[in-house]
Amino acid sequence: MIRATVLEAAHPAIGAALVENSTFVAHPWRRLRNTFLSMQRMVGADDATREREAARLNRMHARLTGTDARNRPYDAMDPGARAWVVATLFESSVTMFRLSGQPLEQEFTEELYAEFRAMLVTMGDEPGQLPDTLAEFWPYFDRVVAEELENTEAMRVILYKLFDRLPAPPLLSGLPTLWATGRALAAPVVGVIAVASLPEPFRRRAGLPELPGAQTLMQGAYLAVGLTRFLPARWTEPENVIDLLSLTPDPDSDDPRARSVAALYSRMRRAGALLRLLSPLPGQPEPPAHAPPFTGAASAHRQESEDFFHQVLDQTGNGSLDWPDLAAMARELASRLDLDEPEETRLYQAYADWWRELQPALDTDGDGSISAEEYAAAAPSLAGPALIRVAEVLFDVTDKDGSQHIDADEYRALFRTAFRRDTSTAGEATYTRSAFVKEFLAFMAGRQRTTPFDPLLAEA
Known part of the structure; x- marks a missing residue:
């Protein structure tokens, strides 16, 4: 490859x-x-x-x-x-x-x-x-x-x-x-x-x-x-290898492998903590008297905004937010949901409309793209009418049966973390339209990073 x-x-x-x-x-x-x-x-x-x-x-x-x-x-x-x-x-x-x-x-x-x-x-x-x-x-x-x-x-x-x-x-x-x-x-x-x-x-x-x-x-x-041809076939099948690499350690998962790896991680962390206790690190130096003016809550918020920018918005990894980044989001979501026409085009069009709303609002230097600094300075502008439309279209294409609820099967289709493995909370998770839109907007504006959208769009 x-x-x-x-x-x-x-x-x-x-x-x-x-x-x-x-x-x-x-x-x-x-x-x-x-x-x-x-x-x-x-x-x-x-x-x-x-x-x-x-x-x-x-x-x-x-x-x-x-x-x-x-x-x-x-x-x-x-x-x-x-x-x-x-x-x-x-x-x-x-x-x-x-x-x-x-x-x-x-x-x-x-x-x-x-x-x-x-x-x-x-x-x-x-x-x-x-x-x-x-x-x-x-x-x-x-x-x-x-x-x-x-x-x-x-x-x-x-x-x-x-x-x-x-x-x-x-x-x-x-x-x-x-x-x-x-x-x-x-x-x-x-x-x-x-x-x-x-x-x-x-x-x-x-x-x-x-x-x-x-x-x-x-x-x-x-x-x-x-x-490797002499190894058992199940060990070397590409799908099994990729599925294993995609495994997220989770003590509450319905996948026994995820629970086993989570338990191993927990033991390793305890061993590491004991080692640090027995061999403490040198004391940290005092902060300089001329500390930068950007400190405390403002500094933490700026750091969170830049992390969100690089992990979620900058999908292509070129250091700026451009139309290809939003197109990559649409492409990933359409692939997850296995969309056909015209639903796929509706999703791309919603993202294109969002880009047309974002660019004039955040691109302050007029270079055609949005930098991490420009985003951090105007992050609330992300949650405008066009982003609401993205959330509504995403809900519609996920809600296959038109019930106005995302049921467990539809939830799994969108938020699965590998080829056939379900997310750990999929058995109980459902969404109404309003709850789905609210959570999606909170995530895309960088205000909430604990939702299922985080591994969906931020995972490596």
């Missing part, structure tokens, strides 16, 4: 779309789950499911247009770019087997290539965007690598920034020190392996560094991954 994503991001059009619209920097684990779920649907045996998912992807891609940093237009519906995404998935799958000591037989590889080409047909594209035969594919792949790929910003973010800043998955969110230590050790290694696995002509043309021993390290990593 990492290798294929890097090759996709090196395509100028795809890289520009990722940088401008994707949530992979701020919410990588959520993006991974959504991508895997989409792939499950696209390669499943059910024709209706594949066609429905293809239609959803086409609607999503049709909304991703713009210009890159060099004023070159990009369009996520470009047939050549979409074919390259399929090509990278196929080529990286074959390469993974080869480097892990399990090269695929020629006949199987040809069948696999035919299945990947069929994905383009399902998406409504001409299969001719990829060569007809496997023998013709390899020259095509080499040509794109040699002539079209670039050292894009999106590719550099993935290779050199994403893993350095990767937030902990929900499973390890309660162990920040352990995660930070492991990330500091693993991130450089992952980057070296990812670079070494890329085609050599592209590494040379893009000026990517290759450290001594990188090829050996990369080969060893792939061979080690290949050994």
Whole structure:
């Protein structure tokens, strides 16, 4: 997945779309789950499911247009770019087997290539965007690598920034020190392996560094991954792995794994507290006499506002609030609820109206985006008529049966935290329209962070 994503991001059009619209920097684990779920649907045996998912992807891609940093237009519906995404998935799958000591037989590889080409047909594209035969594919792949790929910003973010800043998955969110230590050790290694696995002509043309021993390290990593074929299948199934990473420790959950992890965390915290008691930290220095003027409640409120801005509003992680951030919220909610037309368009339109209300109210310097400082200075302006409309539309599309109540099943559809696991309070939770709108407004204005909306839109 990492290798294929890097090759996709090196395509100028795809890289520009990722940088401008994707949530992979701020919410990588959520993006991974959504991508895997989409792939499950696209390669499943059910024709209706594949066609429905293809239609959803086409609607999503049709909304991703713009210009890159060099004023070159990009369009996520470009047939050549979409074919390259399929090509990278196929080529990286074959390469993974080869480097892990399990090269695929020629006949199987040809069948696999035919299945990947069929994905383009399902998406409504001409299969001719990829060569007809496997023998013709390899020259095509080499040509794109040699002539079209670039050292894009999106590719550099993935290779050199994403893993350095990767937030902990929900499973390890309660162990920040352990995660930070492991990330500091693993991130450089992952980057070296990812670079070494890329085609050599592209590494040379893009000026990517290759450290001594990188090829050996990369080969060893792939061979080690290949050994997982000897483990029980249930341990290595991608859905089980992603579901485990998505597990939020909760002593009150109906999932026994969540309760077990919560109990383990509790014991670890008690052990840590005992250690700190036996070995107290040095005393904290006295605050300076010239303390900054922003102190006390005002400072705490400002910090809370900025945290909310970066964790919830800045969905793309670029440091500002723009239309792509609100579009990402609409996209995540539509995916959670598995919306079709016209409900999906209603939700996007409600968010678009909110952006048109927000921008003139909060963008005080007129640069077209809203900074964390501008938001903190005018946070109450978020809860205007357009945001109320967003809440009402979200209620309507969640209330599938039109009962004017969100029942337990509808609650689970919106607030589930993984593929099939329910939230711990879903059995009892219901919402009236007024209660739902009130809670959503309180959350989106940054006034209440204890609602189910927080993990829905703030989770990594």
